[in-house]
Amino acid sequence: MVSSSAMARTYGDKPSTSSMEEDLEIEVSMRNASIIDHQYQSEQHKDHKVLNAFNPTDKTSYSDMIHIDVPDTRTLVERSDGVTKYTAYNIHINGWYHGSVRFSHLYEFAELIKQKFSQRYKGPEFPAKKLFKLDPKAIDERRQKIAKYFQAMVQHPEIARHYLIEKKLLGFQIDSFRATSQYVSLDIYLGNGEKTTIKCLVSDSTMEIMRILAEKLGFHNKDEFIYHFGLFMGKGRDPTVACYSVTPDNFNPLLTRFLRNFESPFVSLSTANQKYNENGHYNFLCIRKLIWDTRIEESILDDGVFVDMIYRQAVQDYKNGNLAPIKDDLEYKMKQCMQRNDKIMFLRNCHLLPTYSYEILSPCSCDYPKPGTPCEIKFGRRQVVLTTQDEFGNPKTSLFRATRIRVWRITQIMEKISFQFEYLMAKDTFEWITLDTDQAILMSLLLQSIGSEILYEHNNMTIEQQVMKEKQSKGNYVEKTSKLPRDPKKPIIVLKNAVEETDPLGVMEHYHNYNRMLTTISDGIPQRNQAFTDITNDDL
Incomplete structure (x- = not known):
């Protein structure tokens, strides 16, 4: 699964330009x-x-x-007879639809919480069972109580981070998806837009997919791969242009989600493209590096597999113009490195660029330096960078250091x-x-x-x-x-x-x-x- 407090450093008064035993419970203060x-x-x-x-x-x-919410319900039909109807509660996690779950399954989940964490959970009780059929008003009241219960539950990290909870949330998603096949192929795009396809189960979690991918790519230390790279969902940057296929020529992903271990990447991607696709603007899965300081990157340049993965993304960022501006002499050196396929020297030249190693997000509005200011934003190099315009239309960059x-x-x-x-x-x-x-x-x-x-x-x-x-x-x-x-x-x-x-x-x-x-x-x-x-x- 996959929140938030941190710190940062500037100059002057203004910002400068697992498997565990079932009875294991994590003690947390x-x-x-x-x-x-x-x-x-x-x-x-x-x-x-x-x-x-x-x-x-x-x-x-x-x-x-x-982030959990239960915004609404839906009526589904029993798979056993194809006739009997029941009410399912739509669970949204991290702002995206996760699954539709019947009350009895949610009730069993609450009973599990009560057995495992009765002395720790403090919050509203899960709604009780009813012997009679509920009318629409009663269903909505139950939905609200379920939402409050979930929202209180995840405020107790020793409960929310227990592997049983992670497993149950994954189970809700898989069961709701109603897959017609257990074995599937999953396309994942590397940093340069090259596609690699893995065989997996519909029920494989994000961590399992990352381990399968690490093995296919040749990583000897799968844990290092998992903690230096992340599995993201992305889409094309231009919302007005349909994106039915991804190639190295058009690969410039706008990240939409960072996938966590309570979800199945196959199901999350399939559901996203069913529910959130607009005008042929499809989501896809991609691997992005989670290395934010060039010193960390320098320390793993003796591993050829890591170098290849990082190089792919760096070259694509260069081709997409995300590293600009680059001085002429340095750009000449970088082009020479690309021609010689000198990956390490290319990366070391990238390390000289203050624009290297950023994820560029969607333009948004901020209240700095004043409310309603349009800005471009990117995260990287251990800082948040906002680019706005002054009263004369000239770009102005503000750096907010993570420390x-x-x-x-x-x-x-x-x-x-x-x-x-x-x-x-x-x-x-x-x-x-x-x-x-x-x-x-x-x-x-x-x-x-x-x-x-x-x-x-x-x-x-x-x-x-x-x-x-x-x-x-x-x-x-x-x-x-x-x-x-x-x-x-x-x-x-x-x-x-x-x-x-x-x-x-x-x-x-x-x-x-x-x-x-x-x-x-x-x-x-x-x-x-x-x-x-x-x-x-x-x-x-």
Whole structure:
């Protein structure tokens, strides 16, 4: 499966240009930190609701992200007789349709939670069984209760990250898909748009697909492959141009999802193309590197398989113009390397480019430097880069370094989802930056991946050691508000330890006010970034 707090560094006052035994239960300690103080909230932002509020005590801990909602229901027919009808509840995870599940299966799931975690789960009870048939109003009331139950459940990371929960969520998706064949072929595109096809089961999870792919590509250390690369869903960048096939000539993916282990890539892709395809604009699966610092990349250039994978993506980024601008002399050297097929030297020349190793996302709107500012955005090189225009139409680039982002979150503003991060502008001065985008969850996952790399380097851990830490799960919080929580004229200061230890969530009493909640868990990405606590006056 696959959330969110971190930190960053700039100059001056402004941003610079597994298998486990069934009875194993992960023990997790939680405390609340870096959330808006309730008193401050009530005085300054009466419409500002904290829906989710937990952060880890251990700043080297990891968590996985998942946002769950049950927005509606559907009527399905029994497979056994093809006649009997029943109501299924549509589960959406991370903003995408996951599966339609009947009440009895969800009830069994809740009973499993009760058996395994009765002393830990605190939240609304799962709706009880009824002996009579429900009318539409009662069905909708049950749907709302199911949604609140799920949303409370995933706020307990020691529950949400248990392998049994991951397995059940995967099972819901597989059963809902109703596949006609157990064995399938799956096309996955490498960094240069070259297609590789693997044989797999419909029920294979993301981690299983990554292991199959690593073996086919010749990786001896499958774990290193899994933690240096990610399986993404993508589509063409021009929404007005139909994309029925992917070739190296047109391969310039706009990432839409980062696939996690609670889902089957085959089913997720098939479902996405059934439900979310517009005008022939199909989604496809692709492998992208999760290496955000050239020093990390330099350290694995002695492995020819890694070099080949990274080289493919680098060359394609160059051809797509994503590395521009490049000085003439350096570009000449890069072309010579391509002609000689000198992959290592080509990559080392790329390392000299400040534009190398970024994922370019969709243009969006931000409130920096002022509300409603159109901007282009990319994540990479351990920073977030926003490109806006000044009053004369000239491009202006703002860099927000990952080690100086104290916390980030996903907020719901009416029906709009936004990505926000709290940035250290100067000593003791924090400001929230809001991005209005449909890629909020993806942004959170990318930023977590950057934080994971920083933490890996900071702790000097081996891959195996880091994987063990990644099994310790935490969560983050999400907010819902009817207006932007940021006063553009005044930075918002987040006060620590605002919620009592006796109520880790601190918001359960307000459940009846919520229409929906979004929560987060993830697979192998840190909640907090140790680097933030190491900032000194010299960094400012």
